[in-house]
Amino acid sequence: xxxxxxxxxxxxxxxxxxxxxxxxxxxxxxxxxxxxxxxxxxxxxxxxxxxxxxxxxxxxxxxxxxxxxxxxxxxxxxxxxxxxxxxxxxxxxxxxxxxxxxxxxxxxxxxxxxxxxxxxxxxxxxxxxxxxxxxxxxxxxxxxxxxxxxxxxxxxxxxxxxxxxxxxxxxxxxxxxxxxxxxxxxxxxxxxxxxxxxxxxxxxxxxxxxxxxxxxxxxxxxxxxxxxxxxxxxxxxxxxxxxxxxxxxxxxxxxxxxxxxxxxxxxxxxxxxxxxxxxxxxxxxxxxxxxxxxxxxxxxxxxxxxxxxxxxxxxxxxxxxxxxxxxxxxxxxxxxxxxxxxxxxxxxxxxxxxxxxxxxxxxxxxxxxxxxxxxxxxxxxxxxxxxxxxxxxxxxxxxxxxxxxxxxxxxxxxxxxxxxxxxxxxxxxxxxxxxxxxxxxxxxxxxxxx
Amino acid sequence: xxxxxxxxxxxxxxxxxxxxxxxxxxxxxxxxxxxxxxxxxxxxxxxxxxxxxxxxxxxxxxxxxxxxxxxxxxxxxxxxxxxxxxxxxxxxxxxxxxxxxxxxxxxxxxxxxxxxxxxxxxxxxxxxxxxxxxxxxxxxxxxxxxxxxxxxxxxxxxxxxxxxxxxxxxxxxxxxxxxxxxxxxxxxxxxxxxxxxxxxxxxxxxxxxxxxxxxxxxxxxxxxxxxxxxxxxxxxxxxxxxxxxxxxxxxxxxxxxxxxxxxxxxxxxxxxxxxxxxxxxxxxxxxxxxxxxxxxxxxxxxxxxxxxxxxxxxxxxxxxxxxxxxxxxxxxxxxxxxxxxxxxxxxxxxxxxxxxxxxxxxxxxxxxxxxxxxxxxxxxxxxxxxxxxxxxxxxxxxxxxxxxxxxxxxxxxxxxxxxxxxxxxxxxxxxxxxxxxxxxxxxxxxxxxx
Ligand SMILES: [K+]
Ligand SMILES: [K+]
Numbered sequence: 085x086x087x088x089x090x091x092x093x094x095x096x097x098x099x100x101x102x103x104x105x106x107x108x109x110x111x112x113x114x115x116x117x118x119x120x121x122x123x124x125x126x127x128x129x130x131x132x133x134x135x136x137x138x139x140x141x142x143x144x145x146x147x148x149x150x151x152x153x154x155x156x157x158x159x160x161x162x163x164x165x166x167x168x169x170x171x172x173x174x175x176x177x178x179x180x181x182x183x184x185x186x187x188x189x190x191x192x193x194x195x196x197x198x199x200x201x202x203x204x205x206x207x208x209x210x211x212x213x214x215x216x217x218x219x220x221x222x223x224x225x226x227x228x229x230x231x232x233x234x235x236x237x238x239x240x241x242x243x244x245x246x247x248x249x250x251x252x253x254x255x256x257x258x259x260x261x262x263x264x265x266x267x268x269x270x271x272x273x274x275x276x277x278x279x280x281x282x283x284x285x286x287x288x289x290x291x292x293x294x295x296x297x298x299x300x301x302x303x304x305x306x307x308x309x310x311x312x313x314x315x316x317x318x319x320x321x322x323x324x325x326x327x328x329x330x331x332x333x334x335x336x337x338x339x340x341x342x343x344x345x346x347x348x349x350x351x352x353x354x355x356x357x358x359x360x361x362x363x364x365x366x367x368x369x370x371x372x373x374x375x376x377x378x379x380x381x382x383x384x385x386x387x388x389x390x391x392x393x394x395x396x397x398x399x400x401x402x403x404x405x406x407x408x409x410x411x412x413x414x415x416x417x418x419x420x421x422x423x424x425x426x427x428x429x430x431x432x433x434x435x436x437x438x439x440x441x442x443x444x445x446x447x448x449x450x451x452x453x454x455x456x457x458x459x460x461x462x463x464x465x466x467x468x469x470x471x472x473x474x475x476x477x478x479x480x481x482x483x484x485x486x487x488x489x490x491x492x493x494x495x496x497x498x499x500x501x502x503x504x505x506x507x508x509x510x511x512x513x514x515x516x517x518x519x520x521x522x523x524x525x526x527x528x529x530x531x532x533x534x
Numbered sequence: 535x536x537x538x539x540x541x542x543x544x545x546x547x548x549x550x551x552x553x554x555x556x557x558x559x560x561x562x563x564x565x566x567x568x569x570x571x572x573x574x575x576x577x578x579x580x581x582x583x584x585x586x587x588x589x590x591x592x593x594x595x596x597x598x599x600x601x602x603x604x605x606x607x608x609x610x611x612x613x614x615x616x617x618x619x620x621x622x623x624x625x626x627x628x629x630x631x632x633x634x635x636x637x638x639x640x641x642x643x644x645x646x647x648x649x650x651x652x653x654x655x656x657x658x659x660x661x662x663x664x665x666x667x668x669x670x671x672x673x674x675x676x677x678x679x680x681x682x683x684x685x686x687x688x689x690x691x692x693x694x695x696x697x698x699x700x701x702x703x704x705x706x707x708x709x710x711x712x713x714x715x716x717x718x719x720x721x722x723x724x725x726x727x728x729x730x731x732x733x734x735x736x737x738x739x740x741x742x743x744x745x746x747x748x749x750x751x752x753x754x755x756x757x758x759x760x761x762x763x764x765x766x767x768x769x770x771x772x773x774x775x776x777x778x779x780x781x782x783x784x785x786x787x788x789x790x791x792x793x794x795x796x797x798x799x800x801x802x803x804x805x806x807x808x809x810x811x812x813x814x815x816x817x818x819x820x821x822x823x824x825x826x827x828x829x830x831x832x833x834x835x836x837x838x839x840x841x842x843x844x845x846x847x848x849x850x851x852x853x854x855x856x857x858x859x860x861x862x863x864x865x866x867x868x869x870x871x872x873x874x875x876x877x878x879x880x881x882x883x884x885x886x887x888x889x890x891x892x893x894x895x896x897x898x899x900x901x902x903x904x905x906x907x908x909x910x911x912x913x914x915x916x917x918x919x920x921x922x923x924x925x926x927x928x929x930x931x932x933x934x935x936x937x938x939x940x941x942x943x944x945x946x947x948x949x950x951x952x953x954x955x956x957x958x959x960x961x962x963x964x965x966x967x968x969x970x971x972x973x974x975x976x977x978x979x980x981x982x983x984x
Contacts, residue, residue: 379907457829
């Protein structure tokens with residue numbers, strides 16, 4: 085009985101903590117984004133648009149119903165940067181913290197996250213570790229900002245302007261927010277491979293997942309001779325890499341005679357690579373994505389739906405969910421009764437979680453599509469699905485309809501950004517109420533399937 | 535070891551039997567549809583179009599790259615009717631037979647299908663039962679044909695013409711084929727509720743599933759006092775009914791101010807009801823579906839994707855798969871570790887099967903969409919998705935693009951109709967090769983999900 089209650093508590097508390105943090109962060113952000121002086125002189129912003137920007141910034145989605153560069157002052161830009169840190173690094177650190185603490189309490193040595201197994205056996209150790217990682221991410225942002233600022237001096241007249249753009253772009257890339265103050269995403273740097281490479285690295289640092297960064301740090305420190313990467317790190321990193329390569333090849337092939345027509349091969353390659361990386365969750369673009377085939381946009385919708393690593397700055401169903409679904413299908417079609425990979429077996433509960441996330445995600449996209457098809461009668465369904473998956477994947481790319489959305493449409497997209505960022509598992513637990521273990525079992529009976 | 539081999543055999547043989555039957559049926563159908571005299575005088579049909587019609591007829595999908603009424607002679611119509619019986623009742627009977635036999639061999643009393651539990655304990659008993667049910671379906675078709683013929687005399691000049699239309703419409707409805715010889719589906723009977731009600735009943739008899747018919751027959755015969763409907767029958771019938779009501783309400787609401795504008799309420803209701811029933815797998819229409827909102831077409835795509843009952847004349851992921859996914863999500867979000875419904879517990883293997891079907895189905899739709907977006911560059915993605923889900927759900931509705939498909943496009947749609955009809959589980963087992971039970975287990979390890 086006590087054990088049961090404890091388990092209930094552990095199932096619910098982390099999810100509620102994350103959801104609560106998120107709500108508080110949105111409230112603070114709305115206040116920050118309505119402070120005097122955040123807007124350019126003479127610009128008026130409706131409350132719903134401030135709220136939309138706040139939700140979009142806290143969820144580091146980057147969808148925007150207003151033009152950021154025309155609306156906000158330089159002071160406003162820095163308020164947005166602050167909100168991005170709250171949403172990006174804040175939720176990522178909190179999520180990882182919660183995962184570590186609940187893992188320690190449950191005493192699951194199987195989790196194999198290194199700090200649980202090795203030298204981080206007390207609470208202050210975990211806190212210190214997370215502090216260190218937050219510092220690391222801020223350092224990455226600072227290096228990115230420095231490099232970009234120096235480089236941007238060739239684009240902008242004043243050093244101050246280059247610095248503003250450098251800091252904003254670096255934070256926007258590392259937190260995978262995808263906001264821009266050029267007014268046109270990274271399209272002005274379409275031919276600038278240096279800026280793109282820096283940005284790609286910053287995006288990947290944010291999207292690859294906090295625990296991965298922790299483990300890589302441990303690995304590089306070389307303190308522990310028995311070190312091995314956890315199943316989670318292997319699974320998410322390899323899935324991330326495969327999706328990145330797959331996306332690049334597909335976008336290249338689908339657009340080489342179309343939107344990329346007339347470009348030299350390296351420009352085609354970089355444009356394909358950049359958008360493959362960016363669909364994971366960043367949302368920055370170096371070309372107008374409405375120029376792509378409808379088929380390419382559909383592919384991008386699916387990639388955004390999958391999203392980034394868990395415990396990262398990204399959204400979507402997450403790489404591990406996708407990986408487990410694919411591995412399950414392969415194993416099942418071979419008649420195996422378990423999911424095995426990298427000499428490890430995936431827990432049944434994690435397979436169940438993956439399924440729950442997938443089913444709920446599809447249901448959400450379906451319901452949102454039907455609702456938006458009613459509220460936004462003049463927008464094509466494919467643009468709606470693109471916008472919906474972009475919100476749920478906290479990617480922030482758009483086929484240009486965000487500004488035209490009705491107020492109800494904006495609310496629906498905000499809800500999707502919220503759920504996408506919190507993560508469906510946390511969302512499920514936070515609405516699901518108390519854990520309710522089955523007390524007795526009915527007789528089992530087979531049914532015909534598919 | 536012997537037990538293992540036996541199990542392997544039982545896993546693979548039924549699936550292979552169904553796939554083999556299907557291939558033979560297609561071969562016979564192509565021959566039948568190229569016999570002298572099947573075409574109207576002077577009409578030439580390409581081989582790919584004959585093949586397409588054969589696959590569409592055997593899979594009782596009803597998608598057609600040529601106009602049936604303008605292409606085939608009356609003799610041709612009856613050849614099509616023959617093929618529809620091969621595909622509709624043939625595969626349904628075979629599937630049920632295989633399910634009963636393998637259930638008997640495995641000795642799973644849990645399956646609870648009445649003939650396994652009660653008086654059908656030997657092979658000849660099962661064969662007799664299936665013969666009886668095939669007779670029942672042919673009787674239903676005959677009654678439908680009789681009623682429709684008598685009624686059609688008011689539409690057609692000669693009795694012969696009314697008879698041809700009566701028989702063809704009855705068979706097309708009962709087998710859920712959805713072919714028509716009016717050249718315009720059931721649109722000529724848009725105001726004729728009698729024809730629509732008869733058709734709806736015939737469609738439901740075909741789509742509700744063979745085992746359900748068997749059980750209802752047993753129930754009505756009143757021989758067995760301890761009779762209870764199996765979990766399968768309850769689950770599929772209730773899911774079928776809920777989807778039917780849901781579809782009717784949604785189509786009504788989405789179109790009442792649009793395609794249904796100006797109609798009296800009963801006409802709106804009947805049009806909504808008919809298309810909700812028809813998306814399950816029949817594919818007949820009483821209105822041009824291109825007049826619907828894009829949102830309504832998207833909703834219909836989802837309904838077609840779900841499809842009809844297993845062991846019926848329908849396709850898609852099937853009602854039970856959908857039901858188990860939804861029940862799983864509800865149970866999981868409440869913290870339960872099993873799926874319970876109607877005082878029964880669903881087997882883990884059936885939950886796994888449902889997941890495998892869902893993942894594979896989405897993968898298939900995704901791949902088909904990307905491929906068709908390349909081969910059919912001028913067709914909007916929403917029309918492609920509608921066509922793809924229509925083929926996979928063996929529904930046969932189209933936004934009018936079937937005739938314009940490229941040859942590669944036709945092949946892709948044929949593959950989808952094939953897989954949709956065979957069923958993903960059978961398809962998986964037939965390609966999956968030998969069962970390969972895990973011999974040893976790796977250590978388990980948790981990963982972060984969603
Ligand atoms: K983003
Ligand atoms: K059909």
